[in-house]
Amino acid sequence: MRTQQVMSDQELVDQYIAGNEIALERLIERHKDKIYTSIYLMVKDQYLAEDIFQETFIKAIDTLRAGKYNEEGKYAPWVARIAYNLCIDHFRKLKRLPGIVTSEGDDIFKYMKFDETPIEEHVQLEKFEGKLKELIEQLPEEQKEVVILRHFFNFSFKEVSEYTHSPINTCLGRMRYALINLRKMMEENNMVFKPL
Amino acid sequence: MKQTSTSQLVLIHAYGETSQAQRETIEKEFSENSTLYEEYMNVIKVKRMLNGKMKSPSATSVRIIMQYSCKNEHLQEN
DSSP: OOOOGGHHHHHHHHHHTTTTTTHHHHHHHHHHHHHHHHHHHHHHHHHHHHHHHHHHHHHHHHHHHHHHHHHHTTTHHHHHHHHHHHHHHHHHHHSSSOBBBBSOBBHHHHHHHOOOOOOHHHHHHHHHHHHHHHHHHOOOHHHHHIIIIIIISOHHHHHHHHTOOOHHEEEEEEEHHHHHHHHHHHHHHOOOOOOO | OOOHHHHHEEEEEETTTTOOOHHHHHHHHHHHHHHHHHHHHHHHHHHHHHHHTOOOOOOOHHHHHHHHEEEEEEHOOO
């Protein structure tokens, strides 16, 4: 019998549908960082990203449990699409609703703390992870969009082209320049490249 | 797909989207053009750097999802 560590996503999905909760835990563990980072880079708020991350997997669970999952072999892109659509829904709601802000003008979400990371660790993590956000933020808007969709949400270039309503060659050009720019920025920031 | 430049093909290859024919073409190009291979390696390096800087959701979020799943299963059993 194959262990869950070497099981494909589809095998884990099948096991989960059959009632194995551990299979879901494995699926979340396997994809959580990429999905969460994608959401975080889009909404730019840690607490909101946590909410959308939870909502993403809850939607996925509901679909799997209802027997409506028909993305054979494409679990990761399917979950990424759910996350992306929830981010888009969030931005649509923002356009309709006034923001909830404190008297100091900060977004109320920033005060809803539930992260269990010790505070010292949190500061170090923010310094390290903040750089990625800073680097991506420095990219021109069109390049940033393509990087987030292709690299983090893991959409194919064809899907990126469809979502951004841009020709595929334009998307490829934007991605190429984005990666060249990111490399330059990483070098300027003395960010060490991992040996290959 | 419209005509793809070699640089674009490098990118598509780095993201694992090349067809068998495109893979053969680009691998032949790599063996003949060291600058192109260097460009490919640079894309791979940036990809790895970006992957090394992923953020993780809180343990609480994962627990909430797992609790939802268990509760949902329990309801279905009843």
